[in-house]
Amino acid sequence: MPKMTAWRLTIRQRFLAILLFFIISMGIVGTLSFFDLVRIRELTLLVSEVQQLSNALLETRRFEKNFLLYGNPADLAEARNYLEHARVLVNDVARKRGKTGVLSTMDSLRENLADYGQSMETLGQELQGGRPASEAELNNIRAHGKEMVSLAENLLTSESKRIISIIDTLKMQLLTSVVVVIALGVTVALMMFGRLFNTLNIIQTATRRIAQGVFEPLPEVGGESEAKTIVRALNAMVRELEFRQAQLLQAQKLSSIGTLAAGIAHQLNNPLNNISTSSQILIEELDSADPNFMRKMLNNVESESLRAKEIVQGLLEFSRERNFSIVRENLATVIKKTVRLVSSQVPGNIEIIVDVPEDLEVYLDAQRFQEALLNLIINAVHAMDPNPGTVTIVAQKDENTVTMSVADTGKGIPEEVRNQIFDPFFTTKGETGGTGLGLSIVYGIVEKHGGKITVDSEPGAGTTFTIRIPTDMMEQQAREQ
Template identity: 35%
Template structure:
């Protein structure tokens, strides 16, 4: 398993390929060297075998001369060549026995000994009293021995030559096999480099271009378990993070621009609204009974609407004001409980609240801001569910990413897909005029962001809404 996993890595494959090629070449080199050594030896023996044939032929040439001219000199020359031939045979005996067998070499020795003996006998008795018939018989024998000697030696030389041919024939398939193996290995390495490295890199390069142009596309391709697979995964993580950061940046920019605008407008509206309210109250008090019931009701309605307008202005100011913001170590459960306490009066009896936040989670928070943020979420959920439903608030630690996750979930009607991208926008509301400013979620978004957190929503029509906040885990020691 470990080995297989290792082999899926490109660097391991390349290393294994190169080591295999190196070992193959080394093995081939050693084998070739030993073949050439053997060949060299065989060539030496072949030239020695040829030498022996020549010695024997020389001996026989002097034998022929001896019978023609009867010079003792020729007899001695013949014996001299025979001696040299026997010396060569004795020197190479071990190799010759190994290559041609004990019997063949013993036969050679016997034939040459016969030849010598018969030649010496003929030389000693020629012109003597041995008798013509006996001499003829001895000479015939001598010639037969000489002929046999040459024949045997020629067989020996032929065998040596055959040995070299055999060695070459053995070497040829080895050479072919090695070349085929080398070509195969080269092909595999080239395949690894091109298919598993070059092509994916081209794809990643193209994907990078796409991202550079602002289109945050991930690469739909994670089947590889090698370095390229990890690279693609890292690339996709980077793209997802970039997309997220980009969205967050746009949202923040929107909030900042609107914050500046609204605080200006709210301040400008505050004074005239105060004036209207004051004037209205003075009129109500001073006109007293002088005006009819109908007009008094109109004045009261004006005062009421102005009060509502001032409420809106004050929540606008709340939205845009950079209130004192201080992070402190807080218990998450306590903060959630506090938010719920504030809206207790607004929760209908048919709505069940499930609080599944463990008591031991500590987070660095600005309590007042976070209470406000959670309250907005809970309030939206309650308003969406109407008379009955379940509001669930859960929290858990994500130790791997060192974050805390808080989920606010309801069983209300959910958020339609076309509305979903706009719910965090300031002033976006689907509620009736006067009953919602559309600032709730944008405030929550801003608060979470100031805590270096993220907020995400998942919802579909008819299935409720689920808001997930992640915040950095408190790393301070308690």
């Protein structure tokens, strides 16, 4: 069964989708609000006309009462005029109400106006003919008038309630739109920025480690996205930086070798002199020398030759470029080789003390570890020179961790620069000071061994660099090679 691929959107696609959703949502809310406002306007005008209708009916009732009290024909004429005006308003309101909904109230109001007008005409004719109005006729016209005003007031109340209802709906729509905008903002933050910020945090951490000299690729980001493109580009940059850093390391090593070579030449002078002296004695005593004496001289030549070979071999091993490889090494042997290699650079007034168990075995890359240790020793020597002092190298194993310290009795590191000493390109030396490879590279070598390096220093009280390497992790890495 083919594997289903998750459908993922890029950041740009997510942004466009959210923006489109926002535009559609706001368009719907805006359209509904617009039509609600149009309805409110129509109903407001309608209420105004209903109010005029109610006023006209009240005026009709007022003149009706005056006519019944005083029998003045002018009052009857005014009542007819207001009644006619009310009929016009009823028709107009009924026509407009047809847009918003038909109410039976309008038909009832028309019928009531017709009955009221007929009663008024009949009553007016009787009074003008000298006949008194009966109580039934008076009650009838009063009932029609009262009903007429009541219907108008009900209509006014009904339309006012409809306006309030539409306003409430409009308020709810606006409130809903605000909630949608807030929810959309949260969604944007979660969908668009959450993963982006996580990626940026990974990138920030990686670039910080790169600045410290540790080159490790970033974890791949799933899907096809801008973040994945950035991660791939950064990983390509990390690989290139690692390659360039290896080249720089080798160049710096060769520069150091040039300085070390002068001291090693001095170290070679003693065994070569001994070889030359023993050879001359053998040549002079060749015919008459005792065999045991000749054997002694030859053994001396062989011993001094091996000594010279070890000196040269140490320099060759240090200068040789090879891949990082974890193997089981005797730590005391690695440290002693490093001390022997750098001994020509140590003034006579500075003593190097090594306190390492002879049987201490540890998994590491001997060449890389030697490079880091060489740098720490040279830095310690420079911290004391030209004053006398001591460099003490101590190592021990505690459960699954090997701890090694390089301590000097020098001038110490000022507090203001202590947090910068592992940064690339940071140095407190002049342009010609030291042959070290830089503490940032030391930091990277220790990190590559899965370890940590810390510094403890006080001005005037010396400096101690402490390296801790987990032996179980390095052993596992050696098995996987």
